[in-house]
């Protein structure tokens with residue numbers, strides 16, 4: 001498996017509703033199953049700079065960021 005944001009090899013922890021990635025470049029984040037389906041359906045790519053910036057801010061606030069389908073729209 002690869003990081004959804006930057007394509008670096010990363011092993012996700014898969015949950016029924018989301019997967020959790022610990023990417024060495026992007027940090028730790030969760031992505032919802034709905035968001036992953038949207039990315040595959042539309043062949044979207046993350047805006048790497050925006051996504052990493054958002055993740056960093058969430059981690060600084062003490063949260064593990066969750067990219068849901070609404071958030072994903074703003075990070076492509």
Ligand SMILES: [Zn+2]
Nearest residue numbers: 003006023026
């Ligand atoms: Zn990454």
